[in-house]
Amino acid sequence: MALEKLDPVTGRMTTGHEWNGIEELDTPVPRVVLFFLAAGTLFAIVYWILMPAWPLGSTYTKGLLGIDQREVVAEQVKSAAAERVTWTDQIQKASLGEIEADAALMQQVQETGHRLFVDNCAACHGVNATGGPGFPDLRAKSWLWGGEPDMIAQTIKVGINSTNDDTRVSQMPAFGRDGVLERDKVSAVVDYVMSLSQGAGATADAQEIAAGQEVFAANCVACHGEDAKGKHDVGAPDLTDKHWIYGGDRGSIHLSVYGGRQGHMPHWSGRLSELDLKILATYVHSLKGETQ
Incomplete structure (x- = not known):
């Protein structure tokens, strides 16, 4: 006990x-x-x-205060929608210059555009739009199809080599694999292309570069231009800057010339509205980065 x-x-x-x-x-x-x-x-x-x-x-039980969270949320959504209508109408009616000159509108573009970019583009171009192997750096301003917002919007809308009826179409032939160029000519044009962005001293001797220039003039200028700065109407890249989609070392350039390239970008016409396309294009256009 x-x-x-x-x-x-x-x-x-x-x-x-x-x-x-x-x-x-x-x-x-x-x-x-x-x-x-x-x-x-x-x-x-x-x-x-x-x-x-x-x-x-x-x-x-309703409670003496009569507070209804559904009504509170509904009112907040209604208020946010009304606020959105105000600035979206301004963006739809304004030109690029007017949007970029308006700090308040650009703030909305940055916030909304970034969300659109992360949701739709970051898987390939990266969250910071710096690209990666096979995907261009959008901050570099080295545009394939033109860097004006309307051109960017069109590229986003129809895609590249996509299933859209109006898709942009671009392909680099496989000059070596398909027997268009012999091995020595492929090697020579690779040396010439490297000299355009890295200088003659970084590649081969002057004779090899001169031979490559002749090959380039006969086979490449139709797309890349006589100055090798590319053409926006065919989506051919500028070969004189230091921005490379598939790599700027000798091995990567040789692989591009020998085996060809055909990039792909899906079209977003069925997913993004015209307003979203304009906001996203303006956002991409506003990205800051290294330029050449």
Whole structure:
């Protein structure tokens, strides 16, 4: 039978329980615990009275304050939609110059455009639009199809080598694989192309570069132009800058010339509205990065 007694050290009664000579004190619950328990209970009762709280079959207790979170959210959505209509109408009617000159509109373009870019473009071009192997760096401003917002919007809309009826079409022939150029001519034109962006001293001797220039003039100028700066109407890249989609080292350039290239970009005409296309194109146009 448990027998309570006074503990001589603390002056408190024991519970009478003992384990191996250790006795348990009958310590009361701290007052601070009782206080917070009472405060929590009081808060719950007041909340149940004032706010919607208890389900009642097909309805619920409304509370004395009559607050309805659905109505609050609906009002917030309505307000946000009205605010969006204001600036989207301005963007639809404004030209690029007017949009870029308006700091408030550009802030909306940056915020909305970034979300559109991350949702639709980042998988290939990267979150920061810096591209990667096979995908161009959009901050470099080395455009294949033109860098004006309307041209960018058109590229996004119809895609490149996509299933859209109006898709942009571009392909680099496989000069080596298909036997258009012999091996020595492929090597020579690679040396010439490397000299355009890296300088003659970085590639081969002058004679090899001169031979490559002749091959280039006979086979490549139709797309890349006589100055090798590319042509936007056929999506041919500028070969004189330092921005490469498939790599600017000798091996990568040789592979491009020998085996050809055919990039692919899906069209977004069925997914993005005309407004979204304009916002996204303006956002891409506004991206800052290294230029050549």
